[in-house]
Amino acid sequence: MAKDASTMEKIVALCKRRGFIFQSSEIYGGINGFWDYGPLGCELKRNIKDAWWNDMVLHPPIGPDGREVTMVGVDCSIIMNPKVWEASGHATGFADPMRKCPACGHFVRSDQLWEMLATSSKWMDSLIQEFTPVTGEYDTPRLLKWAKGKGQRLAPNLALVRNPEVTLAWLATRINGQPDAPPTLQEFTSYIATEQLHATGLQDPCPRCGGPLGEASPFKLMFETYTGVEQNADAKVFLRPETAQGIFANFRNVCDSTRVKVPFGVAQVGKAFRNEVTPRNYTFRSREFEQMEIEFFCHDRDSMKWWEFWRDVRINWYQALGLTGEKLRPRNQTDKELAHYSKACTDIEYLFPFSDEPQELEGVAHRGCFDLTQHQTHSGKDMSYFDDETKEKYVPTVIEPSAGADRATLAFICDAYTEDPARASPEFLKLHPRLAPIKAAVFPLVNKDGLPEIAEAIFRDVRKRWPAQYDAKQSIGKRYARMDEAGTPFCFTVDGQTKEDGTVTVRDRDTAEQVRIDKSRVVEFLREKL
RNA sequence: GCGGGUGUAGCUCAGUGGUAGAGCGUCACGUUGCCAACGUGAAUGUCGUGGGUUCAAGUCCCAUCACCCGCUCCA
Structure with missing residues (x-):
């Protein structure tokens, strides 16, 4: 199904109107990538997290070995010793060296620069056409012509375009100085991107506009802050990018x-941060979000069985x-996508109205x-487990079902959102009662x-057990x-008949149908249904 | 960070340099009594924010912030 921007806009409007989700710091103009949950949204999200904790930690299903699954929980600090992120790979893996073009603001990953120039740069593609087809050599007049013609449009910030004479003069010096080693295409490209060779050295051009790229600096996915009084490098710490x-x-x-004995799982729900x-x-895709993660530790011998189970x-x-619909789409990661240490991973994806492609709610990896091996190496502490029965000592294998609480919340809202112009309430949320x-x-x-008086008494009774509302204002339809x-x-509606026979009507949200039950059975009715 | 679009009441949106608007919602009162009913009222706006031009700016200019779309990136 194609993306449906108008539906998404209606969902966003409803979420704001009814107090599910607000933009963070809205009165100050908001802040990019941060969101707040309002009164209804916070209940919804809490219900989701509670359901997860209840179903995964307190009452997990029976395991593939036919036994009860052992699960425990933890609640860890958001800021940890920075060495954790060296061991986990986040300090380097989450910091790809990026180069920025100061002229047009384009970002390029350092390791992809030359491949991009060779394959997907429009101006480079055009420039190569000017080379002599057979020998691959170039001649100055054609380059000059290109610089004053197509180059103006395709690569306005390229040194060759802005100052062709000087740029070509540098190149000539290079060739005349070392006649027996003609420049490679990469070197040639660097020369035509360089205006002031002595001042700057050879420059690398931006694949988009030709401007000289800045130095590589890591893009930091982790938010940084400091502990203690002095804000220096030794005090630098990170907000965790995952709870795992x-x-x-x-x-x-x-x-x-x-x-606990292997196999067992450890669960955690908590905030994580990614810039x-x-x-x-x-x-x-928020910069502050909440995860619901399980790390399930087992013997490698049984690991595929446990992975399938989870x-x-x-x-x-x-x-x-x-x-329950087709929008929920589990997808096995391809071998290419898998991390080098991973044997299998299924992304549980959902087709949101804002996207043509299903998006990841959870990865079961x-x-x-x-x-554990990484932490054993970096911390020097033994992370192996000794099995008393088999007398085996080993570092357990991990199965990781890692879910996004905010993504799940959004998916449940989007899935529940229903339009029915025939109803008095044309928009409504078919949320699961739980x-x-x-x-x-x-x-x-x-x-x-x-x-x-009768309705208030029923309300007080219901409210002792569940979140409920009493409303006497305006028409019943509203x-x-x-x-x-x-x-x-x-x-539940108390009407004239209630005074005669003690029954009230129960209206079902999804069908709008009503049945009468005795007012003394309201709590019992809800207990059955919820 | 770039390009395009948007920003006016709680929501959806009109608004030609010259008095700030509509529909829906909200609230009150009345009426009605099972599906956003009807009537009469009311509240709600630094027109995203900050500058500038002008006798006069929601409207024109500049900057900035946020959101949407497309790039770039994405365990």
Whole structure:
């Protein structure tokens, strides 16, 4: 299905209108890549995190070996010893050297520069046409002509275009000085990008505009800050880019304090931070986000079995909470995509209205023993596990189901969003009852004749157990519609008949159908349904 | 960071250099009594922000911030 920007806009409008999601610091003009959850949104997201914790940690399914799965939780600090990020690979892996063109602002990865110039630079492509076809040699008049013609348009900031005579003079010096070693294409390219050879040395051109690229500097995906009084290099620390490392770093502590035996899993829910180049698509790619991660430790011999287990458990979890349609699309990563240490990974993707392609909600990765081995190497601490039964000592293999809480929240909202022009409430949220921020509403049909007293009593009873709302204002239709937009699954209405036989109506959000039940059965009804 | 677009009430949006607008929503009162009903009212705006031009700026100019689309990037 193609992307549906108008649906996405309506979802964004509803989320703001009804208090699900706000832009962070909106009154100051907002801040790129950060979002707030309002009263309904925070309940929804909390319900999602609670459901995850309940279903994965407190009550996990039976394992592939037919036994109970052992799961424990941790809640680690966001700032850790910086050595953690050296061991995890984030300090280097998350900092690709980038070169910026000061002229046009284009960013290029250093290691991709020459390949880009050779294959996907429009001006370079055009310039190469000017070379003598057979020998590959160039002649100065043709280069001059190009510089004053096509070059003006294609590569306005290239030295050859801005100052052809000087640039070509440098090149001539090079050739005359070493006649037996003609410049390579790369060297030639550097020369025509250089105006002031003695001052700057050879320059590398921007693939887009030809301007001289700046020095390579790592793009830092991790946010930096400082601990303590002095803000110097020794005090520099990072906001974690994932919650997983807190689990790995505590592997020994958990083993030593909890009497767990491999196989077992450690779970964590928490904030993580990434300085994304381009935060985009509402809350999908935010710079501050929340993860729900499991690191499941097992013997390598059983690891594929456990990987399949977690893959299926996680897919089923999304489906059980309402993502039953075809928009939920698990996708196995190709061998090319897999990290070198990984044997398998399934991305659980969802087709959001803002995109043509499904986007990742969660990755279920087989990570081998990479992480624990890395920490063993860097910390010097033994990360192996001794199995008393088999007398085996080994570094466990890790299966990592890593889910985005905000992405899941957005997916559940998008999936629940339903338009039906035939209804009085043309837009509503078909949220799963477990996730709905408000579980039930209680209305008096009219705000008089003793009905409010009866309804309030029912409301108080319901509210002891679930988030609920009481509403006596305006027409009954508006009240139903408001609850539909909030995703409230059930509304109970006290009417004239209640005074006669003690029954109230229950209205179903999705069908708008009503049945009558005795008012004493309201709590029981909800307990069955929720 | 670049290019294009947008920014006016809670939401969706009109607005020709000359008094700040509509629909919906919200609130109050009345009426009605099971699906955003009807009537009468009300509140809500530094027109994204900051400069400039002008007798006069929502409107023109500059800068800046945010959002959307496309690049670039993306465990």
